[in-house]
Amino acid sequence: MKTLRKILFATAALLVFATADSNAQIVVRARLYHRGPVVVRPVRPSAGHVWVENEWVVRHGRYVERPGYWALPPRPRAVWVPGHWDRRPGGYIWIAGYWR
Template sequence: MKTLRRILFVSAALLLFLAVDSNAQIVVKTRLYHHGRVVVRPARPSAHHVWIEGEWVPKGRTYVERPGYWAVAPRPHAVWVPGHWDHRRGGYVWVAGYWR
């Protein structure tokens, strides 16, 4: 009987593990609004730098804001596409910015 229970438990755990999405996302169920906060950009380090607006970064079961920063494009003619909030599954998910 113990062996059968152990087999059933291991099988259920394996099925649960396989059913979990490895790219799980944090869904925010609240109203999104702009705080109206003024961000002062520091001086541009060089003509090769591009300003990256502040982004939201997952931390635990929520998001925290990472302030904007200057970055050098990874290749010539690359363009920064800013992140945005996307409405999904009854809430909002942050889609991170990327270089195009």
């Protein structure tokens, strides 16, 4: 819905400027939200398996995405805590998920 509003606003602004001066040029830059690929989970191997979401790992000095997978908890009542991006000076770093 927000993306639709942004597109409509940009179109309205473009029309206003286009009718105001026919020699004017407008450059519109938009950062569109990308949800990423749709991941279809494979069938759960057993009732004890837990889905571990996609993770980011460092390979050759770059972050690359590792697909999600089913895993058995390392101990009874263990809960998977998903990883997340953490803001640091100069950018973000990935904090890996872990079993709690």
